[in-house]
């Protein structure tokens with residue numbers, strides 16, 4: 341059973357009004373181009389101006405975020421069962437902190453794009469492994485986007501695609517699909533108890 345679970349934030353732990361179409365329009369980013377990587381390729385001044393604008397919009401959107409169903413209970417139960425919990429997001433530190441100040445999730449480690457190379461680069465997940473002293477097969481990474489699953493695969497960890505109420509979806513080749521955090525938590529806690537022989 342996994343000794344650590346790391347979650348993506350937007351679309352995985354929180355539902356927010358963060359609208360990538362609006363971001364793209366305001367930042368003049370073509371459809372399909374990854375936002376952070378596109379900005380990186382711009383001339384320095386334009387890049388600085390647009391990164392600032394992106395951060396302002398992210399922080400504003402974070403104020404309207406709501407937790408996905410059963411997230412609080414999941415964090416409490418898994419923490420009580422001794423599982424390490426983390427968040428790894430391409431969002432900025434200020435927006436992430438705004439969310440965490442609204443919903444006190446007991447995460448052991450939170451990495452944002454200021455802390456690690458952004459997904460799909462595996463850098464962030466490798467940091468969780470080394471900070472927690474875990475082997476890749478002891479860590480599960482949960483996300484709702486192609487970059488999450490790709491990042492997990494590149495780090496060699498187990499991956500779960502979060503499909504909230506979706507009937508038809510692409511799981512991007514994830515090892516498992518989570519539809520409901522309450523059921524996932526129950527299964528995980530039961531497996532941990534069995535393993536401990538309780």
Ligand SMILES: [Mg+2]
Nearest residue numbers: 348350351484
């Ligand atoms: Mg996401």
